Amino acid sequence: GAVVSQHPSRVICKSGTSVKIECRSLDFQATTMFWYRQFPKQSLMLMATSNEGSKATYEQGVEKDKFLINHASLTLSTLTVTSAHPEDSSFYICSARALTSGKWAQYFGPGTRLLVL
Amino acid sequence: LAKTTQPISMDSYEGQEVNITCSHNNIATNDYITWYQQFPSQGPRFIIQGYKTKVTNEVASLFIPADRKSSTLSLPRVSLSDTAVYYCLVGDWNSGNTPLVFGKGTRLSVIA
Numbered sequence: 662g663a664v665v666s667q668h669p670s671r672v673i674c675k676s677g678t679s680v681k682i683e684c685r686s687l688d689f690q691a692t693t694m695f696w697y698r699q700f701p702k703q704s705l706m707l708m709a710t711s712n713e714g715s716k717a718t719y720e721q722g723v724e725k726d727k728f729l730i731n732h733a734s735l736t737l738s739t740l741t742v743t744s745a746h747p748e749d750s751s752f753y754i755c756s757a758r759a760l761t762s763g764k765w766a767q768y769f770g771p772g773t774r775l776l777v778l
Numbered sequence: 779l780a781k782t783t784q785p786i787s788m789d790s791y792e793g794q795e796v797n798i799t800c801s802h803n804n805i806a807t808n809d810y811i812t813w814y815q816q817f818p819s820q821g822p823r824f825i826i827q828g829y830k831t832k833v834t835n836e837v838a839s840l841f842i843p844a845d846r847k848s849s850t851l852s853l854p855r856v857s858l859s860d861t862a863v864y865y866c867l868v869g870d871w872n873s874g875n876t877p878l879v880f881g882k883g884t885r886l887s888v889i890a
Contacts, residue, residue: 665821695878766812770821
């Protein structure tokens, strides 16, 4: 299947700093990528839909000025957590849709563990 | 997107067959049913997808009755490494920009 990578796999930062997370589709092009957040023992929560060459679409309750998304190419989307605070500590997962055997399938990255001190 | 309902958790012994059922009463005509597996601190992994009847691959089978209002993921002869959370998702993914919305999933614990 298609491969999605994320970098970094984990990051620790001080409160008030900004953190950038990269999501790449390695062997396919993705005009659309998705960003999720997952807290311990909970399910994945969709944060936003990232569209190549246009603005991201954010889910209700997700601050677009805090979670900046840039989808500058067909293989790269970035999520920047600005002025991070301890409550932003979470597991961030990106995914991308690929056409496989004539059907769309969604592939997920390995996730990025963010810890804000 | 159709809402799904799954058991919160299940336990099984090694070597047994495990069946996880998902209810999706409001499934639409164009919706597909997809199951994902997630291990701790990893992204979800695609297991199987189907539209109707039965689908089988190297890791699982998916049974979908004629009314498509439910589906059952069958894992044959589970091992300890199958301990994970399993998510059932339903949606029309004929287009490339409809996101998957996750429910709570089923936490499967396999014990020796």
